[in-house]
Amino acid sequence: MSSDHSKATHPHARRTQATNETRLRVRYAETDQMGVVYHSNHLIWFEVGRVELMRQMGFSYRDMEREEGLFIAVAEATCRYRAPIFYDQEVVVRTRLKQVRESVIIFSYELVGANDGALLAEGETTHIVTDSSMKVAALPGKYLHAFRAAIGK
């Protein structure tokens, strides 16, 4: 489901921002009576992209929750809807890391048509790293390192 666009073999990899492209197909349940995808599903797809970007960066968000007791909670989400998305359409979620600090991570997203590359929506989510009691926490070194590498720094 996930295309790996890692630039690991590129000599300037360190300076290149990681991008993940994950493809999904619109489910019937995601449409509404307007005949298009209901607008809250875009946030769910952003999450699919975000998780695949982290997998591409070398770790699993599931394990980060399970093993470290750390959560990447959503603090803010924005989506701009550029074109209707239809049932059974194949959509690419293009996810990039926009900013990372010890306890704050910002991702940006584009949804594009898999066939024609048309821009369907774009958005951004801001996250706070928390522990299991929802208190702000700092990303441990190994994650921070992976995030910084992914942003090209």
Added chain:
Amino acid sequence: MSSDHSKATHPHARRTQATNETRLRVRYAETDQMGVVYHSNHLIWFEVGRVELMRQMGFSYRDMEREEGLFIAVAEATCRYRAPIFYDQEVVVRTRLKQVRESVIIFSYELVGANDGALLAEGETTHIVTDSSMKVAALPGKYLHAFRAAIGK
């Protein structure tokens, strides 16, 4: 949101099966491109009804999870769709307790139009009582008592 049809003042209350009627309004997000409610939402509404029946029986399912560490996990669910349900329609979820044993609870449901009483769907869910590690557990006395009273025994 919940109509209380408790028969507490009725002299034969002990023998009368409790019924809960909870009213909800169809959300846009619950429709699909067929112009009707997508069929998995009925199971979510059954849960709304089931939780309100428990509240009517005298306890909160939330507290049962929190304070007792007990869960009522779904083991089987069936729904028969009798008529399409439309956006913005008001629907009554009529929930009854069908059977209760120490570790097994069966609820039955009817979805009816709030205005015309037309039968829209009916179904049944079978639940297993579990502890937080998903092992089968027995309902503590106070809950078992409430469930038995609700089924009219």
Added chain:
Amino acid sequence: MSSDHSKATHPHARRTQATNETRLRVRYAETDQMGVVYHSNHLIWFEVGRVELMRQMGFSYRDMEREEGLFIAVAEATCRYRAPIFYDQEVVVRTRLKQVRESVIIFSYELVGANDGALLAEGETTHIVTDSSMKVAALPGKYLHAFRAAIGK
């Protein structure tokens, strides 16, 4: 489900911005494994509030779609998550009209705890009025009038 806070009897009603407060209870299906409401549900609740505000303004969005062939499509949505929202919690969706032009409508929202009034989330959605083929359309006079009255102009 909807508290009517219409200021119709107030002498300066025309200058007062309409606010709708609609109460809902968090469903189990709306939680995620972090133990809180999953963040895309807030957009669904915003829609519940928006539809109730329109009903309070004197018309039904359902009929607007059915009878006029007009849709209020979402062009942009933003949500800022202020506090976790928990299962079974009662939440008030407070909806206001922020701006209205012939083909653009902006709503703002606050989600607050029904018991303590605590701010849980706030957001904004921008909508384009379209016809059934997704082309931009102008709000007919009677709706534009209602929207302008609601914004206090």
Added chain:
Amino acid sequence: MSSDHSKATHPHARRTQATNETRLRVRYAETDQMGVVYHSNHLIWFEVGRVELMRQMGFSYRDMEREEGLFIAVAEATCRYRAPIFYDQEVVVRTRLKQVRESVIIFSYELVGANDGALLAEGETTHIVTDSSMKVAALPGKYLHAFRAAIGK
């Protein structure tokens, strides 16, 4: 996303029941606070499998709706939950055609773990073929033929 297990090259293909296996990964939004997949999502996954089985059979359900004005509406759905399904787990939806008549189609499903093949859930959905006004309709010859071939008759 869909593994094609068509037996088209097999000499007894006509007598072999078609099976589709489609793989999906559990989304965070699909979990609930019990830490497992919420039980209504299984029905959505059944639909994903059903649509992929039809694609494997040689046609797209989307086009059947669009071009023929025919719908495969759900009349009954049942799911038996055999084991909890967890976030980020890869699940195979195994879909078979169980019965087909001119206006009634029955599909059966198994959800199995992609790694260990463990049975996670099984179910069945019964569908009525309808026209766009929800009246019962007969499957046109070309679809009926494809369905009968898929059931091995």
